[in-house]
Amino acid sequence: MFNGIVYNKGYIKSIKKSSRYVQGSLVIEITSNISFKKSDIGESVCCDGVCLTLIRIKKKSFLFYLSKETLNRSNFKNAKVGKLINIEKSLHHGKKISGHYIQGHVDTTSFVKNIKIIDRSWNVIFSLDKKSAKFVVEKGSISINGVSLTISKVRSNSFQITIIPHTLKLTNLINLKRGDIVNVEFDIIGKYLNNIYN
Numbered sequence: 001m002f003n004g005i006v007y008n009k010g011y012i013k014s015i016k017k018s019s020r021y022v023q024g025s026l027v028i029e030i031t032s033n034i035s036f037k038k039s040d041i042g043e044s045v046c047c048d049g050v051c052l053t054l055i056r057i058k059k060k061s062f063l064f065y066l067s068k069e070t071l072n073r074s075n076f077k078n079a080k081v082g083k084l085i086n087i088e089k090s091l092h093h094g095k096k097i098s099g100h101y102i103q104g105h106v107d108t109t110s111f112v113k114n115i116k117i118i119d120r121s122w123n124v125i126f127s128l129d130k131k132s133a134k135f136v137v138e139k140g141s142i143s144i145n146g147v148s149l150t151i152s153k154v155r156s157n158s159f160q161i162t163i164i165p166h167t168l169k170l171t172n173l174i175n176l177k178r179g180d181i182v183n184v185e186f187d188i189i190g191k192y193l194n195n196i197y198n
Contacts, residue, residue, distance in 0.1 A: 001091050002046040004099035004148025006171045008034040008087040010047075012079060013061050024068040028079070031061040034087055044104065046088040048172070049146035049183035050074050051104025074106045075181045084172040086146045099148025100141040106183045107191075108132055110144075112176050113158055120165040124176060125158050126184075134194055135186035143185040147171050 010032025018025040030047065036057050044051045045064065052064035071077040091097070110126040117123075126144070128136060136142065136159050140151050144161060153160035168174040176182070 002051075002088050002102040002104055002146070003091060003095075003097045004088070004102045004143050004146060006086045006088050006147055008032060009170075009172060010034065010085050010087050012081050012083045012085060015079060015081060018065065024071070026066040026071065026076075027055070027063055028066060028076070029058075029061050029063050030085055030087070032085075032087055034089070036062055044090045046086075046090070046102065046104045046146045048075070048085050049102070049104065049143050049185055050076060050106055070106075073108070074183045075109050078181065084175060086171050088146055100143075101188055102143045102146065102148065102185055103188060104146070105185060107135070107186050108184050109181050110184050112178050112180045112182070114178060115176065120168075122163045122168065122173075122176075123152070123160055124163060124173075125160050126182070128155070128158050130157075132184075132186070135190050137187075137190065140190065141187045143183075145172060145182050147173060 010030040012028055013031045014029040016027050018027050041054055043054050045054050050070060054062055055065050056063040066076055113127055114125040115122055136151060136154050138151055138154050142149055142151055149161045151159050152162045163173055
């Protein structure tokens, strides 16, 4: 479980087909200043909104396994070496929760339709398909590339997020441009309520 408050980033150093796991899966290596201990191997780490399992630690990098399901659901299927990744370690007892609960189970992807800069904040409009519209609520929470954000506007085929300068500084959202594909996880409470009443 994560809370979408991102303080660490990293770059994809390598992407390799996995020989030890299921065919069609990948192992990615990410280089970052974030620190892990040997005891952290097997732990869940949120990488661009995707819950990945840490499988190996090197001197200045670490490796994660990506299943076929993860690749089908996320933008990692299009990932390239050099891509900047948001990184968040899983929550632990006593840690402050200042975003919202994020599982790292990506529901879908979306693409950037438009970006409007007002003062130093960004209003970013993302695509929204009919199937997902029921999970998007104005002033509700949403995770974009693992970042906890608030939905400011909802339209029939899009939704808008306002990203403040502090968030832009700390995350890879500052690199967004029109047409970019992002990982989206809808608020878990909304998903469960929708399942109960439908």
